[in-house]
Amino acid sequence: MKLLFLLLSAIPGLAALRAGAAKVDISPAGPVLINCGFFEKTANRVLHPLHARAVALSDSRATIAIATVDSCMMPRELIDRAKRLASERTGIAEDRILIAATHAHSTPAVMACLGSRADDAYAAWLPEKIAESIAKAAASLEPARSGFASFDDWDHTHNRRWIFRPDRMRTDPFGDRTVRANMHPGYQNPDAITESGPVDPGFSILALQSIQGRPIAALANYSQHYFGTEAVSPDYQGLLAERLAERTHTPAVLFAQGTSGDQMWMDYGQPRSNATLDRYTDELVERAVTAFARIRYRTDATIEMAQTKLPLGRRVPDAGRLAWARAAIAAMSAPVPKTQAEVYAKEAILLHEDPRRELILQAIRIGDFAITAMPNEVFALTGLKLKARSPLATFNVELANGSEGYIPPPEQHRFGGYTTWPARTAALEVEAEPKIVAALLDLLEKVSGKPRRREVPAESAHARTVRASKPVAYWPLAEMDGAGLRLEGRVALAVSGVEGQASRAFYFAGGRLRVDPVQLGPKYTIEAWVWPGIEETALFGVKMKLAPRTWHYVAITPDAVPSPITVLDSIGAGFEGKIAHVAVHHRVLTATELAKHAHPRP
Numbered sequence: 001m002k003l004l005f006l007l008l009s010a011i012p013g014l015a016a017l018r019a020g021a022a023k024v025d026i027s028p029a030g031p032v033l034i035n036c037g038f039f040e041k042t043a044n045r046v047l048h049p050l051h052a053r054a055v056a057l058s059d060s061r062a063t064i065a066i067a068t069v070d071s072c073m074m075p076r077e078l079i080d081r082a083k084r085l086a087s088e089r090t091g092i093a094e095d096r097i098l099i100a101a102t103h104a105h106s107t108p109a110v111m112a113c114l115g116s117r118a119d120d121a122y123a124a125w126l127p128e129k130i131a132e133s134i135a136k137a138a139a140s141l142e143p144a145r146s147g148f149a150s151f152d153d154w155d156h157t158h159n160r161r162w163i164f165r166p167d168r169m170r171t172d173p174f175g176d177r178t179v180r181a182n183m184h185p186g187y188q189n190p191d192a193i194t195e196s197g198p199v200d201p202g203f204s205i206l207a208l209q210s211i212q213g214r215p216i217a218a219l220a221n222y223s224q225h226y227f228g229t230e231a232v233s234p235d236y237q238g239l240l241a242e243r244l245a246e247r248t249h250t251p252a253v254l255f256a257q258g259t260s261g262d263q264m265w266m267d268y269g270q271p272r273s274n275a276t277l278d279r280y281t282d283e284l285v286e287r288a289v290t291a292f293a294r295i296r297y298r299t300d301a302t303i304e305m306a307q308t309k310l311p312l313g314r315r316v317p318d319a320g321r322l323a324w325a326r327a328a329i330a331a332m333s334a335p336v337p338k339t340q341a342e343v344y345a346k347e348a349i350l351l352h353e354d355p356r357r358e359l360i361l362q363a364i365r366i367g368d369f370a371i372t373a374m375p376n377e378v379f380a381l382t383g384l385k386l387k388a389r390s391p392l393a394t395f396n397v398e399l400a401n402g403s404e405g406y407i408p409p410p411e412q413h414r415f416g417g418y419t420t421w422p423a424r425t426a427a428l429e430v431e432a433e434p435k436i437v438a439a440l441l442d443l444l445e446k447v448s449g450k451p452r453r454r455e456v457p458a459e460s461a462h463a464r465t466v467r468a469s470k471p472v473a474y475w476p477l478a479e480m481d482g483a484g485l486r487l488e489g490r491v492a493l494a495v496s497g498v499e500g501q502a503s504r505a506f507y508f509a510g511g512r513l514r515v516d517p518v519q520l521g522p523k524y525t526i527e528a529w530v531w532p533g534i535e536e537t538a539l540f541g542v543k544m545k546l547a548p549r550t551w552h553y554v555a556i557t558p559d560a561v562p563s564p565i566t567v568l569d570s571i572g573a574g575f576e577g578k579i580a581h582v583a584v585h586h587r588v589l590t591a592t593e594l595a596k597h598a599h600p601r602p
Contacts, residue, residue, distance in 0.1 A: 019144035021217030022136030035109035043231035076402030085131035159195035160264035223258030259383025301367030363443035375402030391450035486514035508572035
């Protein structure tokens with residue numbers, strides 16, 4: 001078999017894929033500081049070992065390395081040092097190395113953030129161990145074959161950022177009542193209406209075997225923030241890696257965090273869950289094992305990797321905010337913040353002193369699928385955009401090559417909340433998200449040699465039914481991107497729609513979508529599916545009192561419910577809730593048509 005492989009590898013144009021993997025224990029030896037909360041904590045024992053895991057991949061033209069580290073977040077400076085050390089030992093170019101944190105919140109602090117300092121001793125020690133994992137992986141390269149599988153798991157990740165009632169807005173750390181959406185509202189909180197965005201349920205696996213079929217390594221990717229456990233522990237991310245490795249007899253399974261800035265295992269629309277860390281992890285592992293068994297392997301996968309650097313500005317404090325921050329810091333009674341106000345006062349000064357950042361973005365192609373990497377906590381919507389527009393099957397890795405904070409889509413900034421409050425954990429300019437998406441798509445085109453796809457939402461049977469009635473204007477409201485849309489005020493895109501969790505709608509929270517004007521005339525029907533967030537609202541000028549938090553089909557005609565407007569030039573004005581499938585007809589729909597439109601199908 002080896003002789004045959006060598007002969008095939010000698011044929012021009014045929015890949016000679018090789019792979020190697022390693023894992024290195026990075027558990028702390030004594031007490032350590034823990035970050036990834038508002039305030040500093042200390043841990044004195046290791047509940048589960050931490051690891052740096054690495055895989056090296058090579059073909060006849062390129063060698064790359066991917067490492068994932070059981071860490072909440074790592075600054076670019078630390079990762080750059082690890083890359084230099086690894087490059088010196090392996091010869092792999094620094095821009096051909098991807099290093100990402102798993103984002104476990106129960107690991108030593110190697111980066112100062114919010115109210116926590118970095119554990120300097122552990123942070124100084126860690127780069128050497130990361131480099132060691134990469135060097136060991138590179139030293140074990142052997143002829144290999146690769147395979148890829150993915151599946152949707154809607155049960156283990158949910159959107160944790162919820163929109164609050166307009167009369168139940170929260171106050172931000174600066175004393176202003178700006179919070180229309182925030183994370184962790186609590187289970188079935190009557191003040192919280194619905195999720196502010198979609199879910200990315202995709203679970204992806206890249207598997208590597210020897211030519212003879214012996215497992216070498218796997219890279220798993222899922223968009224779920226963390227489960228939550230005492231420190232020191234790699235949380236579900238590290239436990240999943242270990243248990244999936246055991247079940248599949250794979251020496252090293254890496255876990256790469258997906259786009260989970262607004263994702264969490266709790267489903268806040270349901271009663272409180274009694275899930276445990278072990279049960280949660282084992283359920284995910286079971287599904288991954290099933291997918292693993294379906295993987296088909298190939299020996300001819302070629303490798304391409306590209307990197308770019310994207311400079312971006314930070315949202316720095318104005319003179320008033322800076323004066324407030326300096327006064328708050330001067331009044332502090334301890335070396336580290338003890339209140340949220342003190343946390344954000346300190347952060348304001350740090351942003352003022354460091355107003356710009358440079359992001360490292362990467363794309364990797366392995367055969368006919370791709371990986372993107374970014375140093376941010378982006379929302380699931382961003383990951384869905386990349387997957388929909390990539391030329392190849394793709395999964396996304398966040399908190400890679402640095403940690404530059406939360407990056408909401410621009411329209412989400414208007415809703416406020418923790419992921420928008422200026423700090424090193426959420427500081428980049430409002431337009432950062434579309435710039436990151438555009439840069440990553442450029443890289444994907446480069447490594448694939450193919451143009452990006454134009455994202456076209458899958459048309460449901462219901463949408464086809466509406467179109468068949470030949471409306472003069474129709475807005476499914478299924479877009480994922482605010483670019484090109486004339487949005488005013490607070491409008492959230494791609495929330496769950498009338499046809500189920502995978503369908504889309506817009507949530508209007510005092511905002512509207514401007515559209516090209518449509519004259520109504522003497523005979524017309526305006527139809528829409530609406531999901532009111534509150535008891536009383538208005539649609540197209542018509543006051544309505546509908547049961548909240550459920551979908552309703554609404555048809556407005558001059559004979560039944562006349563609209564006071566004569567020109568429809570916007571959608572959502574005066575409405576609080578979700579809207580989908582808005583259509584205008586220059587006639588009154590028949591009773592048969594109305595009945596058909598009132599029964600949506602996926």
